[in-house]
Structures are given as structure tokens and as C-alpha cells.
Amino acid sequence: MERWQRVMERQGNAPPDDIPIVLAREGHHGPVIHAANRAARLNGIHPGSRVVDMRAICPELQVEYADPAGDRAALDRLVLWARRWCPWTVRDGEDGLILDTTGSDHLMGGEAAMLVEMETQLSLLGLSAQLAVAPTWGAAWALARFGPVRAICGPDEVGVKLGALPVTGLRLDGETVLLLRRLGLKTVGAVMDVPRLSLTRRFVKAGLEANPLMRLDQALGKLAEPVASVDAQPRFRVQSRLAEPIFDPTPYLPELCENLCEALKQAGQGCRRLHLTVYRTDGDVSHVDVATSATTRDPGHLHGLFRDKVERINPGFGFDLITLEAGGVEEMQERQNRLDGGSDDDLHLTRLVDRLSAKFGPRAVTRPVLRESHIPERAEGQVAALAALAETGEAVAKERPLRLFDHPEEVRVLYAVPEGPPAQFVWRRQTHRVARYAGPERIAPEWWKDRPGTRLRDYFKVEDQAGRRIWLYREGLHEDGRGGDPRWFVHGCFA
């Protein structure tokens, strides 16, 4: 609802607060109400009921359609944004966030202060939140929805605090809640008081969603329910909090890089990737990632990799928190291979490749290697510039040109004998007269790779009247039954 309100405000056609508005979604028997604004709630409209019924109660009701997929995506983004408080965050159902704040509340000055800050930050985004701190996922879920405002629950008072809440706080499906109500169990405390054995017997075959006993155990911490974060917690991460939103992280990068490299050095590690994340004031995050070709922890080098990338950050309305994470952390030992304390040259080469790859993309920087093939264009392969060479092919003993065209260029050819060398050919609108030639060198297609019908090639090294040495080939033979007359192509140039 609040997301919709903000979208409408941004579009400039936000309705006034006193008009009851609901968001509807499709139900089994026509549209049902997904969310309602404050004016609608005051008129007695509650989510889950049918739109036609509510129209009867409140004739001036405005109905808009909800966007559950958009809500979910927004919540997923909010999950990442909530990493500003703690490293483990996860989306909880359709309308909740779970933050594992163990060990990080003291950074915000205690749990109560942390909740206040969370509420402030979320309200700056235009979102209202119900917050609670509890030792377990289930207890936090129940306290946030049914407990007091900003409830804080210590580890030994879970049972007491949960006891007063209604049974809906046990995260059960509707049928089970109805069943418990009919059994007279209205609160969690009442469920706790029932002897375990009878409850076990009653719900022995029920799944987790319909089993009050298992849900109760989860809430009380007797059954483990870990917070599986979206991705693994980074081991090395530094951040800088800013007093006010800024648009350009460049002045803060050197210090962040130095701090990160110091942390890496303390642990004897180096990193292969760096993730720069800025937390924007409008509740979004932007990333910039850079990668290195070898493990490193040199702050100057890492800072240099961001040189042109920082411009790609979308700052939105500014950001107030920058974090820098090290990814691909590997063990790394400083090596000294010269007596005067200098580093080895290879390191500089890796840095060069890093810089080039960071600026032009990893696909632009390659290293050609030999492959086992007689087909000229397959005899050469591309690998990453500093990749370890697994196995390389042998160079062909025959003479090969210095330059090869990516796509062989077709030429018109005059020849004396159909199977023989060309006498003259027209390439790029210039006529070349063949003075001398060597060949043919016949290269048959690789039947295990090529399509059937691929024609063999006869390669000639020819020298034209000006002395240019050109490698050209005839594709196919006359009347080999694989298409019409053979065609001629220029494939390379000799020195």
C-alpha cells in the first residue's frame, strides 16, 4: 500500500488521505482486498474480504489493483538494503524481513536504539514498520505483528511474552488456526498449557505449516530455524558512514581500499574480486564489481581498478553508506625473490592485465594458444591472458602466415588448370597477377566436427607481381558433388 502511495506521489496524482482506497487481488470468487489505507481501515474494511462486500459497507471505496510481484521485488531489494545494519538478512514471506542482528546491535548503541534507527530510516523511505527483537525467528515474527511497539524480548522471557499473543502468532495456516479456536485455544499460552502428548497425537501427521507444536518449538528455540542469508557473509568488508548523502564515492575509495587491504594483510589473505556497494537514501543499492587476474592486496592497485568504473554507479538522490567487500579471498604470501627487496616482475604483468581487463572488459584481453587442429582458424584458440596453460597443441610444421583474416575474403580467380594454382585474382578490387606460387597444401575437413558437405581446402602461397605473399585457398574441387564450382578465398598474408 505504501509503495503504491509513493508511486502515485511520484507520478503526481496521489489521492488525499481521507479517501478510502484499497488494493485488490484476484481471489477464488472475484477480487479480494489485498491492502487498505488508513481511511479505508477506519471504515471497517479489512484485508482478505471480498471487494463487493466491502463496496456494500463503504460505497465511496476506490479500488486499485495490487502488484504482488513488484512488492516482492521491492522487498528483495530492501533485504539487501537492510544489510546496512547486519550482514545476515533474508526475506520472510511476502511482507517481512528477518535480520540476524546477533553481535551487531552494540554498533547502533543497543537493541532499543537499533530499533529506533531502523524505524527512522524506514520511515524516511516512506515505509512504516513493525519491529521486534527476539531470540528466535518465530518469536520475532509473532512479536512484530501482535506484540507491543518495538518489542524487545530477552532469551529467557520468550515463553512469558509469547503467552499473551493470539494463536495466529504461531505462523499457522488458516485452517489450523480455525481448528485451534474451535478447540478453545485462543492464545499461545493456552497452547503451551495443553499437555504435549495430546497435541502430538492430534497433529502427528500435519506438516510444518499446520503443526502448532513444531511452530511453538521453533518460536521457543527448541527447534532450530537458522537464517539462511541470500548469499554468504563476506569475510572482509569495510564501510564508511557519511554524515550526509553524497554523489561521488571517489574521495572515500583510497581509505576504504587501505583499510580492506590492512584487514587482508592481518589475515594473510588476498582477494580476486572487489564489490563496492553504495546504499542510497531512496532505499536502493548500487554495485560496482572489479576483478583481478591474480590474488592481490595492494591498495594502490585496487584503487586504480575503480578509476573509470565509479562513474557507472547510479547515485540516485545520493547515498550515505559505502561498503567495500573482498570476494574470492585466497591465501596469499608475500614473496621476495630479489635480494634487494624488490618484487618480481611477474606481479607487474598481472597488474597490467588487471588494469586492461578492468578498463576494456575481460574479453578484450586474451592470449592466443595453439590447438590440435589442421584447420587454420581452429589451430589457434583464445584463453584468458594469464590463464594457466593446461595443454597446448604442437605447431604445424608447414609454413603458416603471420596474419590471418577472421573471415576469409572471397576473390575472383583466373586459372590455367582447374586443379592448379590461380594465374590472376581480384581481391579488394585490385588485380593481383601471380608471379610465383607454392602448393597446394590440401587440408581435409574435420568430419567429427564439421557438418556433412563441408568441402576440403587446397591452400596456395602465392606471390603477386609487387612481391606481396598471400595465402589463399580453393574450397572444394570441381565436380566433387558438394555444391557448384569451387570458390576461392584469401585467408592470410605472409611476411
Added chain:
Amino acid sequence: MGSLRVQQRLAGQANGPGPMMHTLSEAFPDTATDAAAVGFVLARLPRSTAPILWVQDRLSRKEAGRPYLPGIGTDRPLIMVDLSRAADVLWAMEDGLRCKALGGVIGEVWGDPAALDFTATKRLAMRSEAADVPCWLIRRAASPDLSAARERWRIASLPAAPHPHDAQAPGLPRWSLDLFRSRRRPPGQWVATYDRAADRLDLAAPVRDGTLATGDGAAGQRAAG
């Protein structure tokens, strides 16, 4: 001019006791598709196993092909950088020249882009001399304008030497070299015969007025860069 003296001058022996510093040189091929310039540049690079940074712009790659490893040989690893703009090529070359571990930096720039002006070549030349890494600019379809390159060559293919076993096949490649501007040695013109197997570059004065050059085919030293 005998080939031995030319050799000594090319190798920089005649100027002083120490070997000459590596620097920026430019090679202008006669036609765009002529691979003679590439062959000459590769022959002039010092023999080592250090990798070579080879930067190409898009037009050079499309019009003149890419370096082909089976033809070049695998004794020196190549690091290929394929870029689209001439300014990027110059940037990558300049970055490469900060790395002393490279055995050479070769850049191919098509035409006369605005980015390749006197300042850019001067930067390349000074970096190359500071790092002592040879740097070559292969400029196709270009006019030899103002440039800070210490040596500028015009290179074209000549009909090859006769093949020892096959009368109608081309043998060892021959190039006509024209050093039309140089800071360290007097300019000159030569006919070079390159023996790939021995990695030997024989230089001779070009044939003038129909008289045969004296040093043609004489034994020469390898042109150490």
C-alpha cells in the same frame, strides 16, 4: 654500404660502448594488407621469452587480419588486446610500457586519428625509453605526419629470394626498408632478407641504376634490437 656496417649501425654498436636504449619506432606498411611490416617488427624485437603486448584497433583487425600464432611461433607469449578506438589503443600501450616485464609493445593504428598526435607519440617514446621496452607503432593507411617516434620506417614487400628447392615457389622473404627519419643514425634504404629459421636479418643496399649491390647475400649478423 656494406651489410656488416649497416648491421653494426642498426645494432647500435657504432655509436657507443653500451647497447642502445629501446624506444618508440613507427612502421608504415606500403599497402594495408602487406604483412612485411609485421615481419620486420617481429624480427627486430629482442630475442627473449618475455611476453609481447599486442594492441589492435578494430579497423586494423578487420582490414589487415589478426596476428596468427602458428605463423609467429610460440617462443614468446602474446597478450592480445582488441579495442575499437585509437585512443584506447594508445592508452593500453602507454599502460603496457609501465610494465618492465614485457618484451615489447606493438600497437596497430589505422589511418590518422586525432588522438595520435605529437603529444601522444612523445608520451609513448618517453615511457618506452624510461622502461627500456621496445615499442612499435604499425600505422596502416596513414600519412607520416608530425610524430615524436625516434625511428620511422617505410616497409614494403619485395619479390622473395629464390627457393632453394623449388624454382617456381617464393623463398625467403625480402623487404625494402626505408628509414626516412631517425634521431640516432643517418637515414637510409636497404633491402632485407629475413631467414626465419635462423632468425637472421640480412641487410643490403638497394640496387640502384641497374648495378648489383655488393653486399647482396653476404653473411651478416643478426640484427639485435
